Structures are given as C-alpha cells and as structure tokens.
Amino acid sequence: MFHSEEYIAKENDRWMIQKYLHLQFGGATAIEEKFAPRHDAAFVFHFGDRPILRDSDNYVLEPFFIASIQRRALQMCIQGNLDSFIVICNPTVLSRLYNLDMAPVSKHSISLPNNQLYPIWEQLKHCSTFTQRVALFQSYINHSFPAPYTPDAVDKLYEEIVNHAINTPLKYLIETCGGSSRTIERNFIHRLGVSPKTLMRIVRFNYLWDKIRTEHVVDYQDLVFDGHFFDQSHFIKDFKDIIGETPTYFFKRNLQHLQIISGKGAGNS
Template sequence: MKTQTIIPHPTILNYVSHIVVIENNNIYHEAILPLIANGYPSITFQITDTGLSISNNKKMDSLVLYGQNIKPIELHTRGYVIIIAYFLYPHMLKALFGIDAKELTNISIDLNYSEPARSMSLQEQLLNTISLDKRLQLMNNYVLKLADRYKPGINNTISFAAQAIQKSRGLISLTHVQQEFFVTERTLQRMFELHVGVSPKTFSRICQFHYALQQLSQNQFTGMTDIAFESGYADQSHLIRTFKEFTNYTPLEYFKSASEFPR
C-alpha cells in the first residue's frame, strides 16, 4: 500500500489541513480500511474495482463528506484502491457547507448531487482521469467554490479555540479556554456543536487519543505506560479503554489488523 501526505495548495490552506492519498494495486483479497476519530472532517474521493462498503454491506459513494466521527467506521474493499482525502480544519464544516456540524457527526453524505459538485460534474471528472495532479486540481477548485459560497463564514473564536485544544493534545483546561476567549461554558459548548460537531470535552478526548495513537504507531508499543502518561492518561489501562472506545480494538489488536493490510 502506498500512502502519501500532501501539503495543500496555498489557495486552500485556510480550509484544508492536509491531504492523504492511499493507493494499492495489489489487493487480491478483501481488506478493511479503518476510519477512526482524528478531529478532522474530510472531503474524500474513493474508488476501487468492486466498490467500497461498510460493515452492513452498504455501498459507499465515490465522492463523500465525512463529518466528525466518534464511532469507528470500517471500509471493506477488494481490488484496486485509491483514496484522496482532504482533511478540513475541525471548524470548517459550517463555513464550507452551511450545515450545522452536529448534524454530520458520525455521518457520511454523498456529495455528487450537491452544489457546486453537481454543476462542475466533479465526480465524473475525477472518475474520467487517472492523473493524481489533475484530480488534486479538481478537488482544489471544488474547495474554492465551496469557500466562495459562504464567505465570510469562518468563526475566528472557534478556530482559535480548536487550535488551542489541538496544540495541547487535548490536555488544556476548558475553563482556561473559556477565559482565554472570553466565552461562557455554554457558549463554548454551543459553538463547538455548531462548527465542529462535538462538544469541547469530546474534541479534547479525540485530540488526546489521536496523539497517543501516533506515539504508539511510531514507538511500536515500546514503553506503552510512558506513552499513556505522556498522553495524559492516568495509567495504561485508561489508555487501552479509550483505545477500544474509539477503535473497537485494543492497541495490539488494532495494529495487528493494520499490519495485515496487503502491501
């Protein structure tokens, strides 16, 4: 499996945090791609020879908007795979789509029939080219058209609050966040649900978990107790419980499953 992370074009840097491209030409049996909480919603173009499906055999569309996902999603696939995921900043759902972010939590929606994807025949154009550069250019144009529709829709307070929580790896006191941005607890809660899709507490827990996940991946389980403490968990058991909550697996089970993905 070939995975690459791409820095977004300067024209969309205010909206897109990073781009991940996954491609595999050598899958001869069914594989599972896990989608787990990372704090970023995404606009995703995804195709395979036989199509993607989730655990209930529901077929997934090719051009999809994923909201904040707390519950893990497993994508089942067979054959050639390419996934191009534009990970939006956490507060961008409302700004780009004009939808309350809470309505999209744990939900994916087909973008093919929505504007401006429909008017620019985005899905058709993406399917009709095999050039990654061309596909990226098409998706860049789509993001810019979304941004043009709802200007000026970016809420600076929620943007800075979400960044503060992310930079602290979810460990910053929410009381401190409220004081820093001169908002009440209820206002902060409402803003996060409207723009991010989850409560500030849940977003903090996602950031904390995601940092622990990265550390475990890089350190291959050496010093799990140290990673738990560094990530702000009381002990290793708390880390494992949180891991199961967000992935349905223990860390060992999760990474064993990931290692079995055909390469």
C-alpha cells in the first residue's frame, strides 16, 4: 500500500514552510512512476528503504537532503518499506538562510554538512507519529532562525511568479521588484536553480494540472486559452518538455501514484 498524508503549515510559519508530507509504502511489487516538477524546494528525510532515481543510473537517494526545483520530470522507483518525511519550503528563503547555490547537480539534490541535518534526522527517526515530526521540525527551524525574515527582491519576484505567472508577462513581474532586471535574474538562478522563465513554465504546468484535477474535464482549447499559450502545438510542446508525455497520454492514464510522489495531496493507493 502507498499512503500519503499532509499537514499545511500554520500561517505564521509560512514565511518558509508551506506544508509537511508523510509518505509510506510497503509492498512486494515496486512502483515505477515519475516525480512531476514543482515550484518549491524541500527538506527530504528517508528513514526506511530509499527511492531509486532511474534518471541517474539507478541512484539510491540519500537519507536526507534538500530537493531543488527540477526542470523536467524524474523517473522514480519506490520499493521495500518507505517511511519518508518531507518539508515543502519556499526555495528562495531556504537557499538564502542556508547560503546555498541551488543550481541543479547530477544527483538532483543539494547536500548540507552532516552536522546541520544529521542531528534532526536522528531525532525525527525516533518520532512515533507524523504530528510529532511536524512539531519537532518546526521547533528546529524556529530555534535555528529566530529573527524575523525580511524578503528581498528575489523573494518578491518568486512570489509574483507563483501568484501571477498565468496572467502577467514576466517583464512586468520583474519591474514590480525594482532594481536591475539582469541582477535580479542572475540572483534568481543562484537561489532557485532555474530561471524566472523556467519557473513560470512549471507554475503554468501545475496550474493546468490542478485545474483538470478539480474540474475532471479535459478541454484542450480551454487549456490553451487558460495557460496563455500561442496555440495548441505550443501547449503540447511545453507540456511534453516538462513531464515527458503528451497531454492526451498524461490525462488518460492513472495518475494516482504520480500525484502522491509529487506531493499533490494525501491519499492511499
């Protein structure tokens, strides 16, 4: 059985943390499925058997790491007894606080020195419930960063793209942040690992996917219009470049495992 539960972070904690996920799997048959690109980053902690990343010569993921934004879907293998705790975060805040370069690496993850994450991984491992893990990790963040966080231009551009990318051209979003657009874009790539344009494409993909999940109807003319694509061929090309499948194939197949792996809500399968 593949099980997922989530906990939305409290309002006063969302300056960095958006939500928590708990994934559990135990079965004789492994699951082969994709992880769809998201617009956020995450702390990932594995306490049982770890997923295998097929895209990197069957690389077994580390016990703990920071997952950066991915440009394209990743092929995963879930097997054995999975017990994973994932903390979905604002990537610009996370990378700034930990002074990280989030540019993509061959393993599709960012490692921190063991003395930064190993102690909290060890404590989380011995928690008996998801609720205890949430409380422990939030306490860790509050203790590590007690001072109020002040957003900068990169933080503001990230929020503008996440909230307004569907209806507003990128150049106008950059203008609202002030300062040199070239400097902001360079710092943006350093803090997120992707360009503003790439993030907009990922936000648009997830917006259309969520729209289909909510309305349970696939109308490609509506998707082209709602996503502000030039035409249907532009929509199909953009969609396939991100997920590796055409919209027709993607929306007709069973997406239950993909949704769980990609953090799209709680559930069982």
